[in-house]
Amino acid sequence: MNAGLSLTPRAPKIRLAQHPIARGLAAAREVLPSGAAIAHIPALSSCLLPSEKGRRCDWCHHLQSESVTLRRCSRCAAFWYCDNTCQDRDWKARHKKICRNYNAFIASSQYQALTAHDQVDALLLSHLVTEPAAWDGKQQHHDLDNPISALWDLLKLPRADGLVPPLCLSKSVQTAETLKLAEELYARFGNNNFVLHSHLNSYGHGIFPYASRLFNHSCVPNAACKYVITPTEPVVMEVVSLYQIAEGEEITLPYLDPALPYQTRQEALRANYDFQCTCRLCTFQRGIEPVPAPALRGTAELKEVDAAIRSFALGDISQEVRIPMTPGLFERLPAELYPIFHESYLPSLSEQFSKTSHEGPYADAVEAGLTLLAFYVVIYPPNYPQIGMHALELTKTLWNLLCAEPDALAGPTEDQLMRHTKSAVDFAASVLRNYGPEGDDGGPLEEIRVLTELLSSQ
Template identity: 40%
Template sequence: MLSDSEAKINLAENVYLEPQAVGRSRCMANTTFSAGSIILSNRSFVNVLLPSEKGHRCDHCHYLSSPGSLKRCTGCVSFYYCDQICQSKHWKSGHRKICRLYNSYTSTPSFQALEEHKKMDALLLSSLVAHTSSVDANERDEDTAFTTFKSLLPGPMAVLAPPICPRYTFSAEVIDGFYARFENNNFSIHSHFKTYAHGIFPLASRLFNHSCMPNAAVKFIIQVHEPVRLEVVALRAISKGDEICIPYLDPALLQTRTTVFDLTYGFTCSCSSCSVVRKVGIIPELPEDPVEFQAVCKRLREFVKAMGLSPFLTSDDSLFPRDLACVLHESFISTLSEQFSAASHDGHYDVALESSTSLFALYQLIYPPNYPQIGLHLLEKAKTCWNHIVSSTLTMALAADLENSVVAAKEIFTIIGQEGDPEDGPLVEIETLLEAEKSL
């Protein structure tokens, strides 16, 4: 069990936990990190694939394989592996406790009655129980990942664990205790920033507090035969003595995040972004009139441009213009995203690029510098510019927009580095666009 009574708790290289009189301890930098530095590398304790990924990815290492190339477990015929190496490792790490029971468990009325997200909770909790019961008590007590998991704070609300497989390994009280620490301490695992699995990474959960304007972000590394690995990467320079924070959920959830923090994590976020939103109070609805909506978009673009390189939500909240309060409504980002996607798909590239410019201004407002979503949008904007160029007359403005977007996207993803599946991904797409640009 980790204790916060010590002045400094060293849990990982180059960082330490600093206890607080009230609230969670803080993860502090014990050295200087440049943008792109890997602050922590933490292998998965347990994980489960989304149902849609079954048969496409190895259940052990998550390697994405061509259709039909994975080897199916002959015991349960529900788990798939790259080869005998992955199957053997997964068997020893807990699958042997589940294999013969899995299909009967997932077909029970109690499991089928669960909501889809609760089914994922039940499967992940089952994997956790199976994994921890695969070793004897002495080995378990010496397992750093397990002892770190037990030290995690439970959620603020008392909850009963969903039905699990295997059901007999631990008492209901112990399993409820696992679940109390588990529900608010697991990660959505993504490749190229698309979720494909859920997993528990105890050390990462233990170390990092949340911020809606974080200086670090989480990515995942997939390697054949090895458990998926979580890495925490610095989004910008971090000085020695600075707290290192990651986002627990998408910072774009400007209206709902306060409720999620309260009910799921039991804290009130005090970051600069939340300070702005609280000062605004009730966020007004978007104007229904298209002309008024476009006027708001124009006003947003002008405001963000005037702010320069310092995102507004990291600065003085007294600067926020009241006439822009509606852009903090969560429907604003979804409306702009839908407009951009629909116009790009239909070939209305001028409309798409106008929506893209407004959406980029909003991203600069609500996300910290070098946040992955900014890079993803810049990449999509660059693709739209390219499609516009090849389907119409090339102009200097379009060429400049393409170059600026793809170069800015490359800067961000160079900082983020390789993520998820080793093939394809944003960096590969960016290089393809840069090569195509040379032909103009």
């Protein structure tokens, strides 16, 4: 890696180190406990998905609510803000560059032909090419505290389809030089921007060059990123440790969902990032390819597999739901359970849980939900946020069963069901409190508080 690369004070717990294959790695300067805030990184630029326009402030991403009524830009009537502060800051930083052209741009055939995510990228790119500092293509001082410099320091990786999104700028400024700059910039950020989410629901895209430059990918990551929404301020990425990280250990993030099938992950990583992943999960799954297909859902054979994966990952669930804290649980999986890695297993199981948790019978939903929780515990590392989110949904299903169908499960008494429900909410709380508050107010942590109070009163 480049020896001149400096480290921003926004991440004092990280040091840069050599990597045998990649350009470098972010290593822990000290032992980082579970739930530690590793880095705080403001967005260089961000944009809402089209579906979120009018629901969130275009500057700080605050969600409209009873206490926040968004106001529109009087010029384009297409951008919304919490108040004058947000509108003034967005105008000075970026909106004045695209306001006059925005409505004609989004109505154009070029824009309409793009996917929703590429439409967001088109606006992000339009912001970037009008940044004076972006024109200095030689500004590669390898200073990660300068976001534009960090952006230029990213490797160029043009999209396989050759797409460079159109620009939301007047035709007079779209010179050959401007379009060349757009191509250069997009080759650096197009595969490096981040999907912004609140309570794990996507709402926009953000450019965080510092994070892109520092953190390598793993399907068994030891950290995850969340997004902090603060009124009147740009969104900030916070990188959080999932479990204790040793001094000198590389800090990694997932570039995609580790629960995706092995071949799907590899194809996506090659197409978007031009590398083959050799993490523990990929190495293990490559070694068991081709994965045998599971039996059809509903058959006795698959029910046995479901019961076995629950027992393997969660232990004796008749007592409590325990939290395995060792990453790489999949490496100890018995061979007869390998069909859970087949591309058909997770979708069919998720569909069964979704259908029965809404429509009943709740007893079937609990069984599917526990199996899904076991699958997540096997695939994801400890404290991965999706585990906590699913444990919360499972808690709600158990609560519904307790309230509506207390005699539906063969075997457990009402007291046992109550213990199961309390165990599930404690599991969810442990994982999601480790991840910490993020995104919009309320959400899963507030739901956990309410459920805990309800269960305590029983």
